[in-house]
Amino acid sequence: MARLPSRPALDLRHCEQFLLQEARLLDDGKFDDWLALFTADAWYWVPSEPDQTDRFETVSLISDDKRLLETRVRRLASPRMYSQEPRSRTSRIVTNVTLEESSAQSCTLRSKFLMIEYRREQQRLFGGTALHGLVQQDGRIMIAWKRIDLVNCDAPLDGITIPF
């Protein structure tokens, strides 16, 4: 009798489901649960330039190691985060998902996203490419790294407070 898989395989179907769940957590404002998707040494990156190759010697819209990402998420919960008073509401669409590289333990996933952010009578539209480095850990799919390339990453932008 074939053994049932004890954990979700890093195949396209499972990974795509994972991305949809991640987007849902963000839209629902469950940032602590979102943070829990990241591995202990994960990084999260939103470059400021198209095709930016370097995370440390060129500025980024967001460039967080795990400690900074945790600080960022804690701030999102603060009632004194005035740039989130009132709160944003977001709606994300994740699509065009492809598996770029994969092994039994890890994979790189590429997807396209659109995010509408509504806050205080203004609606902003963000879109671009997401790259996820996913790994198997303790029977779960986890994010080892995530890179978001906004199509307008080099535009003059008002503050970005909600993670993509």
Next chain:
Amino acid sequence: MQSAETLASYVQPARVHRRVYSDPAIFELELERIFGNAWIYIGHESQVKMPGDYFRTFIGRKPVVLVRDANGDIRVIHNQCAHRGSMVVANDKGNTDEFQCCYHGWTYHLDGRLKAVPLQHGYPSDFDPKNPKTAMTQIPRVKSYRGFVFASEAADGPSLEDFLGYMATSFDDMVDRAPDGEIEIAGGVFKHGYDGNWKIYLENLCDAAHPWFTHRSSIEAAQQQSDEVYSDGSGEIAVRQMRQNGAPYSFWENQVGIWTYPNGHSYLGDYHDDAKLVAALKDPVFRDYIAAMEKKKGKEATRRVLETRRWNSNVYPNLSFMSQFQQIRVVHPIAVDRTVVHTYNFRLKGAPEQMFRNTISFANIVNGTGSLVLTDDLEIYNRIRMGLSSEGAEWIEIGRGMQSDVPDAHGGRRGKNSTSEVYIRNMLDAWLGYMTTPPERAMRAAS
């Protein structure tokens, strides 16, 4: 048109009329009389190292190009074709032999002189392509101070040195921090936009009384952050900075200072000593830096540099910079209620590479578009615009510290401590001076 008397009535000793921040007619006059007259920061020489290097920017709303011409001289020219007025240079930066308009092919030398016109025979008989008026016109006065390029549209007026006055020492502080005595812009640019007046930005950069309130969310998030969570080291300085913003009022009132100088300039000082942010001598990178400095400059000069603790320096009306973290912000007024700020970083030549990484990391977390700190400042700028659109309160209070400000040894005025609003009063003094004096218009050379 606003009369000088009306404008003067808007700026009173301890208050300023809300229209100064919200009236579109006043904004238009600012473009003419402040941005069309004062020395305006354009860019840094390191952005145009080689002949043909150019950098596209703006003076007020006017598109201009900073360019190093074929002789190696730095020019600032209007980004405008002499034929039908089209903007000629469309890329943000690059290198070229000549500028060519994409409309009818008029072609210009790097210094803006006309080089060639297709179908020249068809123009009127008195058309002279050598007429200097037929050019991408040069801004009449262009001058650098230690690599920082300024331009003034006024043909006459104070020299750049006189305009900067004692504030030149803030540029000295930035450049002197490089062991090799040279700095260069590196690491890209942040572009922030907000729906608010440009003056608010400069005011906030010297405001020592706001972090405790405005930045509470990042202060608390950083103070509660466990240092046990994995870090690749890049957040170290930023976490320290956010925690430092939570210093009690007694700190701001006893240890931090605000200095102001003629022409609207000011700096906030003694905020950090290097020990608070980079763990000073315990930090191996900083130890290497001090060693490099002492080797190149000697112990005495190094000590002097490290004892200078300037936080934000404002050069009115369009530049704010932080010598200690090698960062500059260039203010672009777009409309009375719209401003864009470009933020750049500098590499200190001869310093350990990790110091530049710290500069970038600091920018990302404190001054970046998605940072944990600046986002709340942008919120304030937007809220000020929304608040000032109401006539509920006509006047803005700017009197804090007025009774206790003291003269400064270098011809300026300083607050008794950093929470004085002397920097706002000082900027508005300069504002009123510019606004009530029609500038000498640039004289175009006759052919």
